[in-house]
Amino acid sequence: ENVLTQSPAIMSASPGEKVTMTCRASSSVSSSYLHWYQQKSGASPKLWIYSTSNLASGVPARFSGSGSGTSYSLTISSVEAEDAATYYCQQYSGYPLTFGAGTKLELK
C-alpha cells in the first residue's frame, strides 16, 4: 500500500499570505495519478487539482500544484478567507488507492 503523508496537519495563515502544503508518498507515484481534493466543514470533498498540476473547473488561479515521484505540493499564492478547508491528496497509480490524512488550513 502506498501511504501518503501530508504535512503540516494543521496550518494557519493570514489573508494574502503564500502557503504550501506537502504530500509525500511511500512509493513513487506517476504525476498523472496524484490528485488533491478540498473539503469544507459539513460538505463533501471536491476535486481541486488533478494529475499534479491541473486545476479543476472553477478553481481559482491562485492555486497551483507541483511535484514528482514521492513528493508533491499544493500552493496558494495569496490566501483568501474562502480557502479555509481541509485539503487531501490521493494517489490512483495502483490499488489500493489511498488518501493522505489531510492538511487543515485555518485563516487568522
Added chain:
Amino acid sequence: QVTLKESGPGILQPSQTLSLTCSFSGFSLSTSGMGVGWIRQPSGEGLEWLADIWWDDNKYYNPSLKSRLTISKDTSSNQVFLKITSVDTADTATYYCARSSKWYFDVWGAGTTVTVSS
C-alpha cells in the same frame, strides 16, 4: 450535469449488513472508462477509500475490508451498490459515492450518514 446521490439505512445494529445505494445521472456505467467508487469518512476524521467498480465490471476493494465488502452495479437503472457485512461501531461514518473517469473522483455525492449502534 453529473449528479450522484447516496442512500442507506441511517442506523443499524452491530453484526448487521449495511446496504448502500448510489443513484447517479449524467453519465453511464456502460461507457468505456467510467467508474464509481465508495469512500467513507468517520466524523472528524479523514477519507477512506472502500471500493471501485468499472464499466467493464472490474471491481477493486480496500484490502483491509475486502472480506466484508461487495460492490455491484445495475447499469440499466444507473445505480451502484455496496454491501458491508458484520458492521460494528467502527463503521459509523458518512459514506460517499463518486464518479471516477480518469483516475480521479471528479464528482461526489452529498454523502449518507450511517450510525452503527445497539
